[in-house]
Amino acid sequence: MSQPVQFLYLYDGSFAGFLTCVFESYARAEEPACFSLFDDPRTALWPERAVETDREKAERVYRSLSRRISPEVQRWVRHGFLTCAPEKERRLYDFIRLAYRAGPAVIRDLTDPRVAPLHTALLHLWKEAHLFQGFVRFSDQGGILCGQISPKNRVLPLLRPHFCARFPRERLLLYDRTHREALLYQPRQWAILPMEDLQLADPSQEELAYRQLWRRFYDTIAIRERENPRCRMTHMPKRYWDDMTEFQTDGAAPGTALART
Amino acid sequence: MELLDKLTILADAAKYDAACTSSGVGRAGRGGMGSALPAGCCHSFSADGRCISLLKVLMTNRCRYDCAYCVNRRSNDVPRAAFTPRELCELTMGFYRRNYIEGLFLSSAVLRDPDYTTEQMIAVLTLLREGCGFGGYIHAKAIPGADPLLTHRLGLLCDRLSVNIELPSQRSLALLAPDKTRASILGPMEQIRDGVARSRQELVRYRHAPRFAPAGQSTQMIVGATPETDLQILRLSQGLYRRYQLKRVFYSAYMPVSDSNLLPARQGFRPPLLREHRLYQADWLLRFYHFDAGELLDEDHPHFDPRLDPKCGWALRHPEFFPVEVNRADYEALLRVPGLGVTSARRILAARRAGPLTFEGLKTLGVVLKRARYFLTCSGRCAPGAARLRPEDLFFRLADPLPGQSAGALPGQLSLFPPAI
Numbered sequence A: 001m002s003q004p005v006q007f008l009y010l011y012d013g014s015f016a017g018f019l020t021c022v023f024e025s026y027a028r029a030e031e032p033a034c035f036s037l038f039d040d041p042r043t044a045l046w047p048e049r050a051v052e053t054d055r056e057k058a059e060r061v062y063r064s065l066s067r068r069i070s071p072e073v074q075r076w077v078r079h080g081f082l083t084c085a086p087e088k089e090r091r092l093y094d095f096i097r098l099a100y101r102a103g104p105a106v107i108r109d110l111t112d113p114r115v116a117p118l119h120t121a122l123l124h125l126w127k128e129a130h131l132f133q134g135f136v137r138f139s140d141q142g143g144i145l146c147g148q149i150s151p152k153n154r155v156l157p158l159l160r161p162h163f164c165a166r167f168p169r170e171r172l173l174l175y176d177r178t179h180r181e182a183l184l185y186q187p188r189q190w191a192i193l194p195m196e197d198l199q200l201a202d203p204s205q206e207e208l209a210y211r212q213l214w215r216r217f218y219d220t221i222a223i224r225e226r227e228n229p230r231c232r233m234t235h236m237p238k239r240y241w242d243d244m245t246e247f248q249t250d251g252a253a254p255g256t257a258l259a260r261t
Numbered sequence B: 001m002e003l004l005d006k007l008t009i010l011a012d013a014a015k016y017d018a019a020c021t022s023s024g025v026g027r028a029g030r031g032g033m034g035s036a037l038p039a040g041c042c043h044s045f046s047a048d049g050r051c052i053s054l055l056k057v058l059m060t061n062r063c064r065y066d067c068a069y070c071v072n073r074r075s076n077d078v079p080r081a082a083f084t085p086r087e088l089c090e091l092t093m094g095f096y097r098r099n100y101i102e103g104l105f106l107s108s109a110v111l112r113d114p115d116y117t118t119e120q121m122i123a124v125l126t127l128l129r130e131g132c133g134f135g136g137y138i139h140a141k142a143i144p145g146a147d148p149l150l151t152h153r154l155g156l157l158c159d160r161l162s163v164n165i166e167l168p169s170q171r172s173l174a175l176l177a178p179d180k181t182r183a184s185i186l187g188p189m190e191q192i193r194d195g196v197a198r199s200r201q202e203l204v205r206y207r208h209a210p211r212f213a214p215a216g217q218s219t220q221m222i223v224g225a226t227p228e229t230d231l232q233i234l235r236l237s238q239g240l241y242r243r244y245q246l247k248r249v250f251y252s253a254y255m256p257v258s259d260s261n262l263l264p265a266r267q268g269f270r271p272p273l274l275r276e277h278r279l280y281q282a283d284w285l286l287r288f289y290h291f292d293a294g295e296l297l298d299e300d301h302p303h304f305d306p307r308l309d310p311k312c313g314w315a316l317r318h319p320e321f322f323p324v325e326v327n328r329a330d331y332e333a334l335l336r337v338p339g340l341g342v343t344s345a346r347r348i349l350a351a352r353r354a355g356p357l358t359f360e361g362l363k364t365l366g367v368v369l370k371r372a373r374y375f376l377t378c379s380g381r382c383a384p385g386a387a388r389l390r391p392e393d394l395f396f397r398l399a400d401p402l403p404g405q406s407a408g409a410l411p412g413q414l415s416l417f418p419p420a421i
């Protein structure tokens, strides 16, 4: 068999765009050497192949992942795209190729170098999303519940069903600073949209009162004779603290952490 | 009194209760506010490293009773307060909306009498569930001695309903909590068990049957205030799991809160945190690893060695069981290997279907081999450096250093070995 020609695939960074790349590479029987965004200024060694996102092609690939392999493999790919693993597109691509050959059992083969790193990245994503279900803090800003986070992975799509189901009658805004996007919700409607920045108004008296009550509860509930900073840090690493009410001092609204960066 | 002060007093009075879990029930949002996750959810961790999931408070800390081990006992001179049902309802909703908490953990001292106290708690939960449409998690403590009808109503409003067993033996209870009897504690436990079972049956028949404490019940006992051995404690837990289908038994290292001469002297007393930790590990072995209390301890060894994880202790006493072959052993056998947990065992079973596993392969799987390597073979081969260790060497490799000591610095270390090894 001759070695297929390798290309640098350029795409728009969206999940549909990535799936279109997968479609094109199969259609052209060529292998992407790596992936880059359209506006990435770096130059590469490979000839470039610019791929315009095509919803229909993307959906064909997406459906076939589930039909020809399994819904679980489809979920791995969908979630894998949200992880912060370096060269995640290339890794996902290798995994998809392997999955088409090996079938649904592929996700059990956790010693394979194409499966193990993806699995690790997914565990990291799922763990982070799980932690944020608890660690997100909202402030009531004129009737809208606003929160901000700095996750490593793109957790908003995973947090969306949880928070929308939990607060069905509220209006929500949850901002992801790292990836500059926000989850917006109002009854029966949601969207995840790019957002450059989020500036919040000063909190109301009521909001300040609740924060103070919470901080007091937090400080009171610890048993002094059992103090264990290491254990706390293991369960709740410092990087989450900035946005958590219990570690903020009065007057400082969540989000003032923005000013520091 | 300001709400802030009340919260301070009533959270402080509730902090010794170990349970803060919100697990055991899944519920989607129902139009009002709130949902519940089967696995529970931690919203924060306090400075002592414990999970904060629920707003854990007492309805009131004004108590008629005088349990010697309790900060809220009548004879103790501490500030007292009580929430009104409306206050507590608003506080819970305010915290919940901001995602500070997963729900409410409501307990109470005995104000006036058990019935009145339970009615107050029912008032809070009714406001929450019916007034505010609150669908978050609620754990309530049943008050021993309350009318069973009231306890039943409480159970219909909450996800978990539980009673504290308080102390590991009837004798200690009689001595330290003269107002409570074993019967007044086991009675509600039985009632809750039967209520949960009945409600499950009814739910099968019609979907809208009222749900009684769908997340079951748990209990808590204080360790180190009274002379019971680890073996007695573990047997009690095992009995409670089996007879009352408890979800959890919590162990709480005694904190010196009293000068009563029935209790360890306050001066220089160090809460037995390590012992508590070992009991939790052993409890875990009972619930998820198919161990029996009698396997872990016996009359000749009624206490855990503080330096050893109970599973390591068992493994050292049972060399005939090892080594376990990674590529052939069944799930049960894998679970008995020190250092292998439920997740690792499952991963091994899944991965070896794709081909035989090596120690390298185990590492890729994310299996931690620090302890397990001494007890496993992969296709007949031992881990490098793990073959032919003498039992006492093995002991040192498995032991945790005690606080302030290194593992090797203990006198009499070998006396713990039964002659068989």
Ligand code: SF4
Binding pocket: B063, B064, B065, B066, B067, B070, B071, B072, B073, B074, B108, B109, B110, B177
């Ligand atoms: S009844 Fe409860 S609150 Fe009152 S003294 Fe006994 S343990 Fe403490």
